[in-house]
Amino acid sequence: MSTRLRDVALIWAIPILLGIALATGLMWLRTSDSRAAVEEAATGPVQRWTKVAVDLPTSQTLFPPGNGAAIANAQCLICHSAGMVFRQPPLTQDEWAGEINKMRNSFGAPLPADQVEVLAKYLHSIDGSQSPGGRSVLDGQGS
Amino acid sequence: MQRSTDGPSDLGSQPSRRRFLARVGGIGLTGLLGASAWDAMAATLAQLPFANGRRELVTNFPQKGAVLLQRTRPPLLETPFEVFDQGVFTPNDRFYVRWHLANIPNVVDPATFRLNIRGHVRQPISLTLDDLVRDFKPFEIAAVNQCSGNSRGFFSPRVPGGQWANGGMGNARWQGVRLKDVVDRAGVKAGALHVRFNGLDAGVMPQTPDFMKSVTIDHARDGEVMIAYAMNGESLPLLNGFPLRLVVPGWYATYWVKMLNDIQVLDKPDDNFWTTKAYLIPDTPFANIVPGQTGVKMVPINRMLPRSFFTNVQDGAALKGGQTTTVRGIAFGGDTGLAKVLFSADSGGRWQETRLGPDHGKYSFRQWEVPLHLSSPGPHKLMIKALNAAGIAQPDHANWNGAGFMRNVIESVSVHAA
Numbered sequence: 001m002s003t004r005l006r007d008v009a010l011i012w013a014i015p016i017l018l019g020i021a022l023a024t025g026l027m028w029l030r031t032s033d034s035r036a037a038v039e040e041a042a043t044g045p046v047q048r049w050t051k052v053a054v055d056l057p058t059s060q061t062l063f064p065p066g067n068g069a070a071i072a073n074a075q076c077l078i079c080h081s082a083g084m085v086f087r088q089p090p091l092t093q094d095e096w097a098g099e100i101n102k103m104r105n106s107f108g109a110p111l112p113a114d115q116v117e118v119l120a121k122y123l124h125s126i127d128g129s130q131s132p133g134g135r136s137v138l139d140g141q142g143s
Numbered sequence: 144m145q146r147s148t149d150g151p152s153d154l155g156s157q158p159s160r161r162r163f164l165a166r167v168g169g170i171g172l173t174g175l176l177g178a179s180a181w182d183a184m185a186a187t188l189a190q191l192p193f194a195n196g197r198r199e200l201v202t203n204f205p206q207k208g209a210v211l212l213q214r215t216r217p218p219l220l221e222t223p224f225e226v227f228d229q230g231v232f233t234p235n236d237r238f239y240v241r242w243h244l245a246n247i248p249n250v251v252d253p254a255t256f257r258l259n260i261r262g263h264v265r266q267p268i269s270l271t272l273d274d275l276v277r278d279f280k281p282f283e284i285a286a287v288n289q290c291s292g293n294s295r296g297f298f299s300p301r302v303p304g305g306q307w308a309n310g311g312m313g314n315a316r317w318q319g320v321r322l323k324d325v326v327d328r329a330g331v332k333a334g335a336l337h338v339r340f341n342g343l344d345a346g347v348m349p350q351t352p353d354f355m356k357s358v359t360i361d362h363a364r365d366g367e368v369m370i371a372y373a374m375n376g377e378s379l380p381l382l383n384g385f386p387l388r389l390v391v392p393g394w395y396a397t398y399w400v401k402m403l404n405d406i407q408v409l410d411k412p413d414d415n416f417w418t419t420k421a422y423l424i425p426d427t428p429f430a431n432i433v434p435g436q437t438g439v440k441m442v443p444i445n446r447m448l449p450r451s452f453f454t455n456v457q458d459g460a461a462l463k464g465g466q467t468t469t470v471r472g473i474a475f476g477g478d479t480g481l482a483k484v485l486f487s488a489d490s491g492g493r494w495q496e497t498r499l500g501p502d503h504g505k506y507s508f509r510q511w512e513v514p515l516h517l518s519s520p521g522p523h524k525l526m527i528k529a530l531n532a533a534g535i536a537q538p539d540h541a542n543w544n545g546a547g548f549m550r551n552v553i554e555s556v557s558v559h560a561a
Contacts, residue, residue: 048378049253049272049273049378049386050253050378051250051251051252051253051254052250052251052378052381052385052386053249053250054205054206054249054250054381055205055249056204056205056216056218056247056249057201057203057204057215057216058215058216059215059216061215078347078348079244079245079346079347079348079351080214080216080217080245081214081215081216083212083213083214083215084213084214084219084305087195087198087213087214087306088195088303088306089194089195089301089302089303089306090195090301091303095303099303106352106416106420107346107348107350107351107352108346108348108349108350108351109348110348
């Protein structure tokens, strides 16, 4: 029951916080000072610069249980949310090893070499292979 | 917490559209891979038309309306395709979003922001946003911004990366100043080769290569490449690069560096990771190779190719036979204007020219439309093909490369006349 209450509270808190942020932003727009208005008259259309402050959503999603999930949670989530992995097409274990090594060699993931195999096996077991997408092909570029 | 989509009513009334978006209650969805409050908020699901293509339509990103969630962090957000039926300019709050590195400033203060121009110049300069607006001649251009990997999800065989459908693109009126005017203010020295662009974003790990892109000095000074401080008449949304974004008309969006704060003129080729190791394509027509092909010369991705899309008819739609329907969509020429957009109602047997809407410049989307009269009941395959002013036509067969870049095959939809 308490988790349910928490969920409900969160669901209501989010739009309220968004509303407060929006109202604050509108206030900024209204308080553009008279000096800016004078400059606008002198130089034509002026871009009104106001400070922008936003909150970016975070992902709480963890990798599903399995041998290698702890490594995935500790390593992959440093740089990106888990959804990127779940939305990939099916990859073979070797292809996942290639992706993991790209993260290590090109992007600095602090993943020990001796964890690559177990993580690749795990990612292969949980990736998009539930769908009949067929084989995919790995390029290995950094993009 | 349900929130309806903003699709136009003419699309919303079609049965196929109802199939496309399955509206479901929020809480029940979340069990699969770990629930969160954000998941619970997402009340609408979309099924992109490829395997593992289920995506949430979310509204929780700042300054953004309903967009398809490809990745929360760093954000990867797709424009729902029905937005492209509403006009040739993509609203800022529906414009797709793509970041490489997760360390994105969430506060940008114009009072302290500076754009630095340095390197192989006579006098390095540091400009405030007001300097840019006041001291340089305003420039505006309408241009399509398209992710190199737009439509990657349709690649067959599939390739890893952001699994976009066709909404990894958008078209805007970009307002700002010419890059040429800005680098010339600093004074480009003889021997300059490239100009490299960096933004405020950074990797989480110090070892992660900072995201930078470069173009040749001649390209930088061509009078079209620009620094935008507004899109569609408003400040850029933070996720589209507030306060400044490089605009490279006709070139893929990887070059359009967001939150641009550093411009470095180089007197030697740019050797940074993102130029030399990433965003490479086979140096072949349409960047096309056979899966598994090796030994191909790779070059940095560059100019866009022509594309065209249906926007008011979806695959699987039921159309009334015996009466005339207007079929419409959008097209663009890539790195040059459109010559014509051709339509076929018989799987590519005969092609007819479509009527083009207003021309907003050679880099912009342009609307096309054609009257369609399906006299015989049953299935029909409609196809649309753009030809650009350089004589390049969309290919009959999908191009393929291992990074999933530059898809531009002729689009088709299967409809049923009843």
